[in-house]
Amino acid sequence: MPKTLFRTLWVFALMVFAALSWQWLEDGRTSIDPAENTVAMAKNQTDYYLEDFNIVNVDNHQGHVYELHGKTLSHYYNGGNSTVEQPIVRVYGAQQQHWQGSADSGEITADFSTLKLTGNVDLYRDRVSDQAPIQLETESITINNADNTMHTSDTVLIKSENWSFRANRMQADVNSGKLAFDTGVEADYELQ
Numbered sequence: 001m002p003k004t005l006f007r008t009l010w011v012f013a014l015m016v017f018a019a020l021s022w023q024w025l026e027d028g029r030t031s032i033d034p035a036e037n038t039v040a041m042a043k044n045q046t047d048y049y050l051e052d053f054n055i056v057n058v059d060n061h062q063g064h065v066y067e068l069h070g071k072t073l074s075h076y077y078n079g080g081n082s083t084v085e086q087p088i089v090r091v092y093g094a095q096q097q098h099w100q101g102s103a104d105s106g107e108i109t110a111d112f113s114t115l116k117l118t119g120n121v122d123l124y125r126d127r128v129s130d131q132a133p134i135q136l137e138t139e140s141i142t143i144n145n146a147d148n149t150m151h152t153s154d155t156v157l158i159k160s161e162n163w164s165f166r167a168n169r170m171q172a173d174v175n176s177g178k179l180a181f182d183t184g185v186e187a188d189y190e191l192q
Contacts, residue, residue, distance in 0.1 A: 045076065045078075046074045046075065046076060047076065047077040048074075049072065049075070050073040051071070051072050053069065053070060055067070055068040056068075065092060065148070066090060066091045066092065066115070066143070067090040068084070068087060068088070070084040070085060070086055070087045070088065071084075071086040072084070072085040072086075073085075073108075079110070081107055081108060081110055082107070082108045083105065083106070083107050083108075084105060084106040084107070084108065085105055086102070086105070087102065087105070087115075089101060089102070089103075089106075089115065089117065089143070091143055091148075091174055092174070093148060093173075093176075097127075097128050098125075099123050099124065099126075099136075099174060101117075101122050101123030101136075102120075103119055103120060103121040103122070104118065104120050105119055106118065113144065113146050114142060114145065115142070115145070116140065116141070116142045116143075117140065117142075117143070118139065118140040119139065120137075120139070121136075121137065121138045121139060121140060122135070122136070122137055123135070123136040123137075123141070124136075128177035129177075131177055132160045132161050133160070133161075135158070135159045135160075137158075137159075138152050138154045138156045138157070138170075139152075139154045139155075140152055140154050141154075141170075148173070148174040149171065149172060149174065150170075150171075150172040150174060151169075151170065151171045151172070152169065152170050154168070154169075155168050155184070156168070158179070162189065163187065163189045163190065165185070165186070165187045165188075166184070166186045167181035167182070167183070167184055168182055168184040169181065169182035169183060170182075
């Protein structure tokens, strides 16, 4: 009889353990954390983050539109925009001529249509047909990918082989290489 009693108690203990385990597993699968324990993706919270990244934007008709490299990229859930730390950019125009440069920071819109560079913006344009290469310095510049233009409301300093140029508010057409300025134009030219 003691053997039967021992087996009965053992089976009963296993059944209790199995029932408690089952209940514990069920509670774990179906329970929902209270709202205070969940993360609400607020506008200023990052939903993904990249380090030492490269982005290449390619258009079916004109090939490369731009390349972007940076130290970090932080994408924000609610606004959809991304911020870039230490961006290095190359913007392509017609016949693959391009501008390349860097800035302290940048911001990309959610649809990748606009890239704004800010802080110590330094851009360099390759030779365009009969135009010498130039270097452009400003505090901020916005690059519009849809129409391949750039613009800024800040002061711009442009340097070339034998001249320099300072102005306020600039528009640039990346495809044609043409630059237009609004006010405060000053230029220096050195004869060779």
